[in-house]
Amino acid sequence: MEINLTKELKRFVSEDRVSKNETVLSLHSKDESFHTPRQPDVVVFPIDTEEVVNILKFANENEIPVVPFGVGSGLEGQVIPIKGGISLDFQLMNQIVEISPVDLLVRVQPGVMRKHLNKELGKYGLFFSVDPGADASIGGMAATNASGTTAVRYGSMKENVRNLQVVLAEGKIIQTGGKAKKSSSGYHLTELFVGSEGTLGIFTEITLKVYGISEMITAARAVFPSVKQAVQAAVSLLSLGVPIARIELLDARSIKQINMATGSKYVEDVTLFLEFHGIKDSLANEVYLTKELFIDSGCYQFEFESDSNGRARLWDARHNLFYAYLHSNPGKKMMNTDVCVPLSKLAEAVEQSRKFIDESGLDGTVAGHIGDGNFHAGIVIDPKNPFDMARANRVNEQIVDFALTHGGTCTGEHGVGLGKMKYQKREHGDALDIMKSFKRVLDPKGILNPGKIFE
Amino acid sequence: MEINLTKELKRFVSEDRVSKNETVLSLHSKDESFHTPRQPDVVVFPIDTEEVVNILKFANENEIPVVPFGVGSGLEGQVIPIKGGISLDFQLMNQIVEISPVDLLVRVQPGVMRKHLNKELGKYGLFFSVDPGADASIGGMAATNASGTTAVRYGSMKENVRNLQVVLAEGKIIQTGGKAKKSSSGYHLTELFVGSEGTLGIFTEITLKVYGISEMITAARAVFPSVKQAVQAAVSLLSLGVPIARIELLDARSIKQINMATGSKYVEDVTLFLEFHGIKDSLANEVYLTKELFIDSGCYQFEFESDSNGRARLWDARHNLFYAYLHSNPGKKMMNTDVCVPLSKLAEAVEQSRKFIDESGLDGTVAGHIGDGNFHAGIVIDPKNPFDMARANRVNEQIVDFALTHGGTCTGEHGVGLGKMKYQKREHGDALDIMKSFKRVLDPKGILNPGKIFE
Incomplete structure (x- = not known):
């Protein structure tokens, strides 16, 4: 039986927040990456956790894919609804719920933007450290374990998320952690959910560590x-x-x-x-x-x-490096590699990457977060040109191969999304089966961002 | 059919490393806590990962409990084999496998002792930061997410374990992470296994972050x-x-x-x-x-x-504080609370704890890792005196109640073991079901340290 998705969703969410407008669908079909866009069937803008619960219960019952959407600044296609369904846009859940200066904590909704958060924290002499360059949403940053230029000192999202309120596929709400700085109680779930790219549950509140602004x-x-x-x-x-x-x-x-x-x-x-x-x-x-x-x-x-x-x-200059390339190459896109290697292999990895790009005949940049061993080769491509794509994919593979051969990872901070799925088995071996089994436990019907991380 | 455990185990492990000696059994019946000792059926001393694989396959097939044992310095009864079975003692797997100064990493077997590790790292101008006071084994420290006095700056084990080699219940070997400082690849499994107290898998190699010794x-x-x-x-x-x-x-x-x-x-x-x-x-x-x-x-x-x-x-003086109490109270034990609270509630929590102890009529200390909001009320008790136990348990409950009421945790660093099981549901709510479901996935027959963390 065909269901009328829009009509059904309007049972839980006010009419103006369920959209099939072509422009809206198009905006939710892509991110900043070169990956092929695909429109969702409908875009929904929840305003609170209860709405998210109701949407998930409905989607789970009817086996409809749900893909959380922050602001679309991702680089591996995580928000692209490759199997259609509902794009769940968090832009209206953009409240800073609580700032606790003594605890050095802030609790926010997932749609809060990083720069806005820092502006508000500044009033208390505080700042939130994770800086991926883009003005990303906190929900998206947590979902991809974003990091960026300051991770060398302050860590990535994994080290800066203290607690997540998560709505599970069946509509249950859990807290993955607490307010305490340390805990040896139960299993550590927070780190498991950070970086899970919407495949294990949907974040509706995020508690973050913050720091005093340096003198x-x-x-x-x-x-x-x-x-x-x-x-x-x-x-x-x-x-x-x-x-x-x-x-x-x-x-x-x-x-x-x-x-x-x-x-x-x-x-x-x-x-x-x-x-x-x-x-x-x-x-x-x-x-x-x-x-x-x-x-x-x-x-x-x-x-x-x-x-x-x-x-x-x-x-x-650093953060606009990719745009510096794209401005000189109108209509082109950037394919970003994102490997992270042990520091003892970093110089060789960077030099090899430059060599791979130059040998391919494509243009590109090599730059990165050297204190973490994480760097990006940005390869300038025309995604519609198969010859460009073939060469860029080859460079990407060469660089990932070097990283995995030396105990590194295929993605230090951009996440797996669509682009790094093919390396998961090689990188994780039998641990991948454990990850998949957790996915099956938490999302037995496979409605949560299907087709990401795992094939 | 009754199986001859000792005889069967000698198929995988040389004779001299399978023991039913009364003294050996007694040593593996307890830790540093007040919890009631219980002897294992047999103690096995593996020398490599392959032996651990064989022992687990055998134990899993025959549904025999397996309890990993480091050095018995734990404080919540984690190593007590309350359902009998095999105590798996890692003292012979005590090799420092690889020191990588440029990567600031060291790979060790679980039986390596903390002080020995620091002595060896010192030769490279390096140190391992986590310091729980006791000269614990690295395996035990990872299993309980130990921390201690230096966590305020360097973090607990969770922040300092880069990778674990884990043998799963069915004998499969996985790596939970890699050598890279950051990763957004797959789900983060390392943090889930750190602090799992031998209930999800058995660690056979641990890769740790190390630091340059300060000038x-x-x-x-x-x-x-x-x-x-x-x-x-x-x-x-x-x-x-x-x-x-x-x-x-x-x-x-x-x-x-x-x-x-x-x-x-x-x-x-x-x-x-x-x-x-x-x-x-x-x-x-x-x-x-x-x-x-x-x-x-x-x-x-x-x-x-x-x-x-x-x-x-x-x-x-700080590390021997508990012994300072026990020396003046021969034959007594210490019941340690281990809550961790948000910093804004810490002063009140410490003051209340002193009040609870004094009101109980028992003697005790209140001291702790104030930068983390984690502190210990150590209550002097005679575990055989029911009146002592009742009063101490009451103080313990009052302190945990305060912590949980204010968003804290019942255990900041000692772990759940036997003593903090009863608080798990209140602290984790529905997230506890997720933890239990992961346990069922990884250990369907319940052979891995049964009766710990969960009832």
Whole structure:
């Protein structure tokens, strides 16, 4: 029996929040990636947990796919409803529920945007650390275990989500953790749900760790003659325990692209972008020590960006790196690799990646979160050109192969989505069966973001 | 059909490593807690993963309980084989398999002892951060999600285990993670297994994060007129982002006991024991700032222990606090509470706990890892005296009730074992059903440490 999806959903959600408008469907058919768009059958905008419960109960009963949607800034197609069904858009669940300055915690709804959250936290002298560049929704960031430039010091979402309120497929509500900083009670479920990409349950509230804003922030730029020396410098700094807040590597080709796109005049060589957070006097000492150590490791230019404008310019350049490529290549897209490797293999991985791109004849960037061993090769492609796609896929595979051969992962922060499914068996071996069995337990009818993470 | 357990096990393990010796059985019947001992049917000492696989296959086929055993330093009866069966002692699997200084990783067998590991890491200028006081085995620490005095800066086992090699009930071997610092690939299984107390699988290799030894370490002692002021001082310090390495609170009664037991002459008031790790010049600044801030918060004595002997004395006093009580109470045991509460509720929780102990007429200490909101009320009891037990259980329940009422947990680091089972439903609600369903998936016959965590 065919059911009238829209009509049924309007039993739980007010009419204006159930949409089959073509523009709305189209907006929910894609993310920032190169993956092929696919429209949902309907888009629903819940306003509270109860509505989510009712929608899930209905969807589960009728075996209708449900795909949670934040803002569409993902990079592996996680929000693309490849089997149709309901796109559950959280933009109306955008409340900061509770800020607890003494507990260094904030509780938010999944539709809260990262930048908005930081603006509000700023009023209390606090900040939320995870910074993937894009102004993503907190729900999406938790669902993909996002991280970005600050993870080297503050960790990824996994380390910064204290508790999740999750609606399960059958409509039950659970809390995965509590407010305590530590717990040895029961099994740790929070980390299992973080990064599960909407396949195990739907988040309706997220409790996050926050931090006091540092007394002082200083940025710097350090130029090296080789990737190897830059990586060596970073490793030395980390071994020494300098609590660097950001340490990003851009290869020479990437700096050149930034100069072309923004008019900056950075030396076009391997560069580390750095940021230090701390107490004023301690920081001065750390920065001094870093400079000394870097110069010992071959750094030939070390410049500060001490005022906030200079700092903003520096990080804008880093975060807009992909756009710097795309602006010069209208109509093109970026295929991003996202491997994370042990630090001892990082220099080789970065150098190999550049070689793979150059050999493919495609253009691209190699840049990343060097303190974590996580970097991105961004390959410029026309997704409609099969020759581009074949070459880019080949580069992607070469880079992932290198990572998996050396104990790394196919995805450090973008998630599996559609693009990294094919590497799951090789990376996880028999542990993949355990993951699948958990999926079956929590979502026996397979309605939660079907076709993601697992085939 | 009755099977001859010893004879069967000798098919997989050499004769001298299967024991029914009365002393050996007795050693494996208990831990450091007050929980009633129970002997296993047999103790087996495997030497490699393959033996563990064979033992588990056999045990699973014949539905024989298997209880992993490290060194028996646990505090909630996790290693007590309450349903008999096999105690699997890992003392012969005590190899440090691989130290990777550049990756800041070490791979060990579960029987490696914490202090031995640190001695070996020291040769590379590295250390493993988790310090529960006792010289526990790494396997046991991972199984209970141990933490201790340094977790405020470096985290608990959950944050420091990068990968586990686990033998599942049916004898399959999985890796829960990899070598990469970050991953968004598949579901995060490592955190689920850390703290699972041998109920989901048996660890046979553990990859740990390690850190470079700090250039300088300074300890200090700060005395306050009230718990409230001491907690307030600690919260201010953390909000400011001072990366304090240890910050322990001992109440006045506890300091008095240390003085009695060790001959020290500490002021008998609420005291914070502190440790700072860092680069020399930065550290001096942090210590200065801490002192200023503490004095503003009411601290009336702030003394350094800068040489390593003074530091060792300070931390010995802290770690031997329980023994300081037990020495003066021969034949007695300690019942430890282990709640962890949001920092905003910590002062009240500590004060209430002292009140509950005093009201009960029992003696005891209140001390803990204040930066995490985790503290222990240690109540001196004669486990054979029902009146002692009834009163101590009442105090335990009062303290846990306070924690759970305020979003905390019944156990911050000791684990559930036997003592905290009764609080699991209240703490986890419907999430407990999810935990149980995972247990059923991984251990359908219930052979893995039965009767722990869940009834």
